[in-house]
Amino acid sequence: MMVPVRCFTCGNVVSEHWEAYKSRVEDGEDPAAVLDDLGVERHCCRRMLVSHTDLVDVVAPYQ
Template identity: 90%
Template structure:
């Protein structure tokens, strides 16, 4: 997966939360509550995790 390591806006590390975030959201938890539990409080960092789309499988055939 090619999740961004740092927030594009503030530079805070967000990549370390990706696996926990995706696994808990897939289990049915509310994304806002998961981000609160993980300690991601800034709006820019929350945006990085919520809006990320994994495009590696889409782009890989064209390399």
């Protein structure tokens, strides 16, 4: 589905980093280096971005 707005564990906003993270990883950059560069330091917040699967385009036709 859509990327969560906040981290489930600590409550920090993580959705603001999703587009930059997604595009840079698709261009071939290392995910850990991208998260470091974006300033996402906590492990729980990093988990939210690394483990997210974007299914909006798959589910949207069925709504």
